[in-house]
Amino acid sequence: MAEISTITATPIPVPVAGASSGPDANGSVGIVSPQIIPFSEPLHLASGQVLPHYELAVETYGHLNERRNNAVLVCHALNASHHVAGIAADNPKDIGWWDNMVGPGKAVDTDRYFVIGVNNLGSCFGSTGPASINPATGKPWGASFPMLTVEDWVQAQVRLADHFGIEKFAAVMGGSLGGMQALSWAITCPERIGHCVVIASTPRLSAQNIGFNEVARRSIISDPDFHGGDYYAHGTVPRHGLSVARMVGHITYLSDEDMASKFGRAQRAPGDNGAFHYGYDVEFEVESYLRYQGEKFSTYFDANTYLLITRALDYFDPSRNCGGDLASALQPAQADFLLVSFTTDWRFPPERSREIVQALLKNKRPVTYAEINAPHGHDAFLLDDARYHAVVQGYYDRIAAGLGLPERRRTTGVLA
DSSP states (O other), X not given: OOOEEOOOOOOOOBOOTTOBSOOOTTSOOOEEOOEEEEEOSOEEOTTSOEEOOEXXXXXXXXXXXXXXXXXXXXXXXXXXXXXXXXXXTTOTTOBOTTTTTEETTSSEETTTOEEEEEOOTTOSSSSSOTTSEETXXXXXXXXXXXXXXXXHHHHXXXXXXXXXXXXXXXXXXXXXXXXXXXXXXXXXXXXXBSEEEXXXXXXXXXXXXXXXXXXXXXXXXXXXXXXXXXXXXXXOOOHHHHHHHHHHHHHHHSXXXXXHXXXXXXXXXXXXXXXXXXXXXXXXXXXXXXXXXXXXXXXXXXXXXXXXXXXXXXXXXXXXXXXXOHHHHTTTOOSEEEEEEETTOSSSOHHHHXXXXXHHHHTTXXXXXXXXXXXXXXXXXXXXXXXXXXXHHHHHHHHHHHHTOOOOOOXXXXXX
């Protein structure tokens, strides 16, 4: 029988190489270094193309127990990476993007769970992508890199699980695009996932979201320095286009309430008595902020990767081959589910999470759903919110109890 609920608020260590320096008293997994794991078996993609071989960048935290039943896979969103938690060994200022969620005593407790952070294929943070060398030409793949889908990423992640000897994940989780990957895991590999944790996500993009992605892509493609995607050979980077793409995307991650609170209509450098400058340079604080975010992004993110990942977002729709019926698409799922949405997330609003919940209930799948009243928009899934973290922690405590994992040994103030 279907179950819907809302949570309100030691494994015997088998060391796995390449993880971290060890947890500290503040709940951090410590200093971490990535592993680069090669795969020689060709990967057949949804597009019909084949990737002959590839590498995945991975970080791991905690220890895989003897039963190998305590593994959690964390899937990342558009511009994130495998660096989920801890302090990067090569840059002490580089803290994992979900460090507030993953670590000893945190919601995803690395004292109990073995957590894997993986960088998707096509990315620019260590896994094989457009900037990697194409073995057939000896040059960067560039525009010839194969198109990718969420399902292709899951295929590659299945091989990663095999690499670690993990037959079944305790949970696969992610926010935004990462949540799409978790949902795809539950559909395409139902026997290999015990719990599916989908946060601030959607079963498909709306026309508006596809439109935002297209504006971002056109800004990159129309940049004179793009050179048809083969800018590596020209020694250029389409920084202007990539910067504008980031500005467009960043607006969609924030709520109107959050932007009003942070910036309002404050002027950057008003003239006498608050006079306008009557020009097209920075006039308002919000303009300065967006330009800064865009310019910073253009210094470290690859333009071809941005094109690939936004297109994968557009393509994701598990109900496409089921006449648009999401319940039919979710019929193969065997996992229990946790879904979390945020009231001010207008990119992937709560209605989309509720759609998944209703489809799961039609299939009599156990599902826990929490809708958090938070002002931060889509970015709320990355931020500290005691209610949100309590929901996730409570759910993982329940997973641990079901698997016979030891009780929590320490807390970080999320739950008493």
